[in-house]
Amino acid sequence: MRLTDDKITHMTHIVLKGLMDKGFITLKEDDALLRREIKRTIINELKIGEDIDEAVRRKLRSLSKKLVEGSPEWDVLYKKYYEEEEVKRGKR
Amino acid sequence: MRIPKSWVPSIARRIIDNLLKKELIETAIPVNTLVEETEKLLIDELMVEDRLNEEVRHLLRKYESEIEKGRLDYRKLFDMTKQKLVKERNIVL
Numbered sequence: 001m002r003l004t005d006d007k008i009t010h011m012t013h014i015v016l017k018g019l020m021d022k023g024f025i026t027l028k029e030d031d032a033l034l035r036r037e038i039k040r041t042i043i044n045e046l047k048i049g050e051d052i053d054e055a056v057r058r059k060l061r062s063l064s065k066k067l068v069e070g071s072p073e074w075d076v077l078y079k080k081y082y083e084e085e086e087v088k089r090g091k092r
Numbered sequence: 093m094r095i096p097k098s099w100v101p102s103i104a105r106r107i108i109d110n111l112l113k114k115e116l117i118e119t120a121i122p123v124n125t126l127v128e129e130t131e132k133l134l135i136d137e138l139m140v141e142d143r144l145n146e147e148v149r150h151l152l153r154k155y156e157s158e159i160e161k162g163r164l165d166y167r168k169l170f171d172m173t174k175q176k177l178v179k180e181r182n183i184v185l
Contacts, residue, residue, distance in 0.1 A: 010184040018133040025117045041107045
């Protein structure tokens with residue numbers, strides 16, 4: 001799932017509004033500050049995803065057999081290595 | 093930036109833990125329930141594009157024969173229809 005900056009900002013509004021409207025939370029600070037915090041958390045997580053993607057691609061490039069991106073074999077190995085990296089980084 | 097859907101529970105957990113740790117919110121419900129509610133909101137928002145794509149695919153079924161005969165370009169039609177709906181409904185993708 002690809003996320004644009006606008007989408008992330010929008011998601012911070014949705015989360016905060018959703019939780020407030022249902023009376024689940026009360027804000028102790030300005031909502032702009034809270035939205036910034038939520039956005040920062042989401043972006044940090046996305047960066048981990050990018051790091052994993054880069055690590056997996058590096059691993060695929062280092063294989064002696066050169067695979068074409070998007071080929072069935074590439075896709076299978078990408079998924080396998082991605083899951084391995086997720087486990088390594090405690091995401092699974 | 094990409095995000096696997098399987099990460100949503102841990103993202104929801106991090107968001108709530110962070111807001112509570114920094115004392116930016118007070119919760120009226122148990123923390124685990126709050127995390128679950130956050131997760132639902134995130135998933136629902138992340139699914140907006142999937143639902144829209146499905147709707148466009150459904151709408152384009154009526155042009156199936158023209159597309160098969162090569163009179164219409166499916167990709168082009170798909171993108172145009174999607175953009176039209178995004179604009180009409182003020183959807184953020």
